[in-house]
Amino acid sequence: xxxxxxxxxxxxxxxxxxxxxxxxxxxxxxxxxxxxxxxxxxxxxxxxxxxxxxxxxxxxxxxxxxxxxxxxxxxxxxxxxxxxxxxxxxxxxxxxxxxxxxxxxxxxxxxxxxxxxxxxxxxxxxxxxxxxxxxxxxxxxxxxxxxxxxxxxxxxxxxxxxxxxxxxxxxxxxxxxxxxxxxxxxxxxxxxxxxxxxxxxxxxxxxxxxxxxxxxxxxxxxxxxxxxxxxxxxxxxxxxxxxxxxxxxxxxxxxxxxxxxxxxxxxxxxxxxxxxx
Amino acid sequence: xxxxxxxxxxxxxxxxxxxxxxxxxxxxxxxxxxxxxxxxxxxxxxxxxxxxxxxxxxxxxxxxxxxxxxxxxxxxxxxxxxxxxxxxxxxxxxxxxxxxxxxxxxxxxxxxxxxxxxxxxxxxxxxxxxxxxxxxxxxxxxxxxxxxxxxxxxxxxxxxxxxxxxxxxxxxxxxxxxxxxxxxxxxxxxxxxxxxxxxxxxxxxxxxxxxxxxxxxxxxxxxxxxxxxxxxxxxxxxxxxxxxxxxxxxxxxxxxxxxxxxxxxxxxxxxxxxxxxxxxxxxxxxxxxxxxxxxxxxxx
Numbered sequence: 001x002x003x004x005x006x007x008x009x010x011x012x013x014x015x016x017x018x019x020x021x022x023x024x025x026x027x028x029x030x031x032x033x034x035x036x037x038x039x040x041x042x043x044x045x046x047x048x049x050x051x052x053x054x055x056x057x058x059x060x061x062x063x064x065x066x067x068x069x070x071x072x073x074x075x076x077x078x079x080x081x082x083x084x085x086x087x088x089x090x091x092x093x094x095x096x097x098x099x100x101x102x103x104x105x106x107x108x109x110x111x112x113x114x115x116x117x118x119x120x121x122x123x124x125x126x127x128x129x130x131x132x133x134x135x136x137x138x139x140x141x142x143x144x145x146x147x148x149x150x151x152x153x154x155x156x157x158x159x160x161x162x163x164x165x166x167x168x169x170x171x172x173x174x175x176x177x178x179x180x181x182x183x184x185x186x187x188x189x190x191x192x193x194x195x196x197x198x199x200x201x202x203x204x205x206x207x208x209x210x211x212x213x214x215x216x217x218x219x220x221x222x223x224x225x226x227x228x229x230x231x232x233x234x235x236x237x238x239x240x241x242x243x244x245x246x247x248x249x250x251x252x253x254x255x256x257x258x259x260x261x262x263x264x265x266x267x268x269x270x271x272x273x274x275x276x277x
Numbered sequence: 278x279x280x281x282x283x284x285x286x287x288x289x290x291x292x293x294x295x296x297x298x299x300x301x302x303x304x305x306x307x308x309x310x311x312x313x314x315x316x317x318x319x320x321x322x323x324x325x326x327x328x329x330x331x332x333x334x335x336x337x338x339x340x341x342x343x344x345x346x347x348x349x350x351x352x353x354x355x356x357x358x359x360x361x362x363x364x365x366x367x368x369x370x371x372x373x374x375x376x377x378x379x380x381x382x383x384x385x386x387x388x389x390x391x392x393x394x395x396x397x398x399x400x401x402x403x404x405x406x407x408x409x410x411x412x413x414x415x416x417x418x419x420x421x422x423x424x425x426x427x428x429x430x431x432x433x434x435x436x437x438x439x440x441x442x443x444x445x446x447x448x449x450x451x452x453x454x455x456x457x458x459x460x461x462x463x464x465x466x467x468x469x470x471x472x473x474x475x476x477x478x479x480x481x482x483x484x485x486x487x488x489x490x491x492x493x494x495x496x497x498x499x500x501x502x503x504x505x506x507x508x509x510x511x512x513x514x515x516x517x518x519x520x521x522x523x524x525x526x527x528x529x530x531x532x533x534x535x536x537x538x539x540x541x542x543x544x545x546x547x548x549x550x551x552x553x554x555x556x557x558x559x560x561x562x563x564x565x566x567x568x569x570x571x572x573x574x575x576x577x
Contacts (some may be wrong), residue, residue: 012373013380022368116364120420123328124381125354274331277321277362 015126016134020141023104027142030100031149037096038153041087042161045080049162052078076244080165084154085243089173093150094237097177098209101143101185106201108135109266110192113276122275129267132193136263139185147178165243172242179255180237184209186262194269196276209234233258281306281428281459282327286336289322297322298483299336304461309454311474311491312463319483320463321361324432327461328358340428354382357421361432361463364413371401371408371416378420385423393419396445411437422449429453429460435469447473501557502533502542507550518545 012018048055055078076082109132112118122128151167151174158164188205192198212234219228229235236255240248282304289296297319304310314320325331327340329349338345340352365374371394379385394401399408399415408416414437421429435443450473453460464470470477470491477494479487499522506529515524515533519541523534529552535542546554 012377015381018377116360116362117366119325119330119360120358120363120365120378120417121381122330123353123356123358123360124378125350125383126381127350275325277325277331277360 014134015121015131016137019108019135019138023138023142027145030096030142030146034093034096034146034150035153037092038088038150039157041084042154042158042163045083045158045161045163048078048083080158080163081169081243083163084165084170085173085241089177089243090238093174094177094180097143097146097150097181098184098206100146101139101181102188102202102205102209104139104142105185105188105190105205106192106198108132108139108189108192109270110196110198110201113196114198118275119277128270132189132263132267132270136186136189136266139189140182143178143181143185147174150174150177169243169246172247176237176240176242176248176252176255179252179259180233183233183255183258183262186259186266190262190266190269193266194273196273279306280304280339281308281341282310282461283339283342284323284327284336285338287323287326287333287338288335289319289326289331290334295319295483296334297326297480300480300485301336302478302485302488304459306459307454307457308476309450309460309462309474311470311477312461312480313467313470313477314463314465314480316465318465318480320465320480321432322483323480324358324361324430324461324463327430328353328356355427357424357426357429359417359421359429359431359434361436363417365405365416367406368404370404371399371419374405374416375401375420375423379423382424389425390419390423393422396449397442398445409437411439411442414438415442418446418449422453425456425458427458429458429462431460431462433463433465435464435466443469498536500535500539502531502535503553503555503557504531504533504546504551505529505553506531507552510549514549515542515545518542 012021059077077086109118112121121131151171154163154165154170155167184205187208188201191201191204195201212232215232216229216234216238219232220226233255236248236251240251242248280303282302284300284302287300288298295317300319300323312320312323322331326333327338327345329345329352332346341355343352345352365371366377369377372390375385375390379390390401394415397415397418399412399419401416403412405413405416414434418431418434421431421434435446438446450460450462454475460473462470462474471494474491477487477489477491478485479489509528510526510531512526514526515521515531520535520537520539521533521542522536525532533542
């Protein structure tokens with residue numbers, strides 16, 4: 001008689017699949033949120049378009065640094081691409097994506113450690129690094145799903161309101177938004193893995209994101225220190241304006257580099273330390 | 278290296294907090310080794326070092342001759358571990374939790390998990406958040422035993438278990454020993470260690486103060502008798518009785534501390550009218566104070 005060997009349902013067979021499976025409900029609602037974020041600006045677009053001339057005049061009268069800070073580099077606010085660039089991709093979409101990614105990254109190791117589930121998990125024959133890899137992949141998968149929802153929302157809800165954009169450029173903008181979120185999510189993961197403290201991980205990553213955004217917003221206005229903006233990850237997200245210009249190669253590489261570097265740091269830091277009992 | 282566990286001046290410092298200091302001991306294949314000490318003595322610290330969950334400050338530890346720091350994965354594949362304090366994933370059922378861990382271990386016979394669940398009397402279909410502390414402890418035990426590891430490392434395994442289940446646990450340990458597998462069991466409860474272990478290491482304030490065969494420890498066993506007599510007796514009534522370490526006589530009552538066999542004392546008592554006799558099992562602390570009270574002055 002062949003003995004039945006108990007293996008988990010495929011959905012629970014690895015740390016990655018378990019983590020991904022566990023976040024399914026949360027991810028669903030985040031997905032709804034991202035879709036809604038992409039959809040909610042569409043109904044307002046016709047009125048923006050009708051009053052384009054008024055807006056243009058208003059915009060021209062703004063001080064330059066305010067215009068740059070709030071309307072993007074090109075100052076294009078009334079074309080479909082410019083409208084989404086300004087309204088959706090300058091704040092709300094990256095904010096939601098960042099909240100998700102920082103939460104997932106911070107929870108990854110420190111969440112299990114603080115809840116005291118980590119000792120048994122790490123007493124199985126899987127290396128510590130594998131746990132970090134799987135948690136990172138689960139964050140990537142969740143973020144990718146949210147990015148897809150964001151991307152879908154525009155062509156599915158925009159056309160009735162004459163909001164039609166190049167889907168390739170939209171994909172580029174969504175991809176860069178995803179990379180930005182993964183960069184700060186990976187920073188949260190590194191602090192989570194290195195300290196075992198979820199609150200600290202959230203604080204550091206969210207603080208870095210907010211600080212980075214402020215630097216990019218304010219620094220360019222001051223000539224003498226405007227070079228500081230190049231230290232801000234947010235600069236590499238906002239500056240390329242992919243809705244108009246397509247994928248920003250340098251910006252994407254920098255953001256991906258931050259994500260990968262932080263991910264490697266997470267593994268190294270986690271391998272080196274004592275786990276809290 | 279034939280020893281299953283070997284430590285050589287293993288030390289873990291936590292700054293001001295006490296860790297463990299220069300532990301040297303070994304556990305042989307097939308042995309059930311009790312690791313006995315009061316809470317906070319350093320038992321958990323020792324165990325977590327063996328599993329590479331924490332790293333020693335100095336000294337070395339080997340499990341199956343392997344260095345936990347370098348070969349944690351290979352060690353973990355051969356070890357079953359029950360932490361002293363742990364949580365399970367609340368939203369999972371017991372079955373889901375165990376199959377998840379079984380998968381991470383490359384698969385475990387389903388029959389084995391069912392058998393353990395039956396013997397320990399726990400419902401694996403229930404969500405873990407609905408389970409009592411004792412039932413969670415049982416699931417912790419199942420995950421440690423299910424893959425028939427060569428070495429079981431159990432940190433305070435019977436806390437929260439009712440006596441019937443404790444008995445079943447004792448049988449599990451005996452079966453493990455019969456298989457020739459090894460058990461390292463920490464406890465702060467003397468009777469538990471006495472019941473199942475071959476040898477005991479006693480740890481106190483971070484230092485190993487003694488390693489004894491359980492039989493030798495029993496011979497030293499300490500008991501306090503409270504005796505009430507029918508009439509006042511002489512204060513020196515118990516002088517010279519073998520095994521009596523201390524006797525305080527107060528008119529019609531006496532408090533006598535004895536080690537080892539009680540035969541000689543009982544025969545002496547026969548000379549008096551005994552109204553009442555109560556025997557106290559000493560607390561672990563009393564044993565420590567009696568035999569190992571000067572622990573800090575040794576070693577180091």
